[in-house]
Amino acid sequence: MSWKIRTATPLDAERVSFINRESLGYDCDVATTRERIAAILTRPTDRLLVAYREEDGCVGGFILTADYETIHNGSQKNVLSLAVDERFQGLGLGRMLLGEAEAWARECGCTGVRLVSGFDRMKAHQFYRHCGY
Numbered sequence: 001m002s003w004k005i006r007t008a009t010p011l012d013a014e015r016v017s018f019i020n021r022e023s024l025g026y027d028c029d030v031a032t033t034r035e036r037i038a039a040i041l042t043r044p045t046d047r048l049l050v051a052y053r054e055e056d057g058c059v060g061g062f063i064l065t066a067d068y069e070t071i072h073n074g075s076q077k078n079v080l081s082l083a084v085d086e087r088f089q090g091l092g093l094g095r096m097l098l099g100e101a102e103a104w105a106r107e108c109g110c111t112g113v114r115l116v117s118g119f120d121r122m123k124a125h126q127f128y129r130h131c132g133y
Contacts, residue, residue: 001053001054001055001091002053002054002055003051003052003053003054003060003091003092003093003096004051004052004054005049005050005051005052005096005097005100006049006050006052007041007047007048007049007050008037008040008041008048008049008050008062009037009041010034010037010038010041012037012050012059012062013030013031013033013034013037014030014033015050015058015059015085016033016037016050016059016062017029017030017033018085019059019061019062019083019084019085020033020081020083022085022086023083023084023085023086024081024083040064043066045066045067046064046065046066046067047063047064047065047066047101047104048062048063048064048065049062049063049065049097049100049101050062051084051088051093051096051097059085060084060085060087060088060091060093061082061083061084061085061088061093061094061097062081062082062083062097063079063081063082063097063098063100063101064079064080064081064082065077065078065079065080065101065104065105065113066078066080068114073111073112074110074111075108075109075110075111076105076110076111076112076113076114077101077102077104077105077108077110077112077113077114078113078114078115079098079101079113079114079115082094082097082098082115082124084097094127094131095131098113098131101113115128115133
């Protein structure tokens with residue numbers, strides 16, 4: 001299987017909604033997800049990317065990143081959501097998505113990438129530590 005990264009579209013709402021619910025526990029219906037994706041895509045300060053399987057276009061994960069300004073450390077990017085369908089975890093999709101967010105931060109001249117992960121998300125903490133966070 002060959003996985004690639006691209007900017008999300010409102011057509012990805014069904015898969016993003018599913019991944020949000022199954023992987024993160026956030027139940028947001030498809031119609032609302034579609035509206036929110038459309039709104040996010042209008043903001044140059046935000047980037048919503050999906051990892052998709054080249055063979056059939058199946059979306060396996062997504063990352064939402066936005067500007068994060070500080071006085072003490074300048075401009076950064078903030079990872080607001082990163083999730084991978086549990087069936088596709090361990091294939092490198094999360095790392096690919098995070099890598100794209102980091103590349104965007106470098107392109108924008110940011111000083112770093114910031115993220116916050118819930119206290120009870122132990123698998124996520126292990127993943128982020130493995131990625132150097």
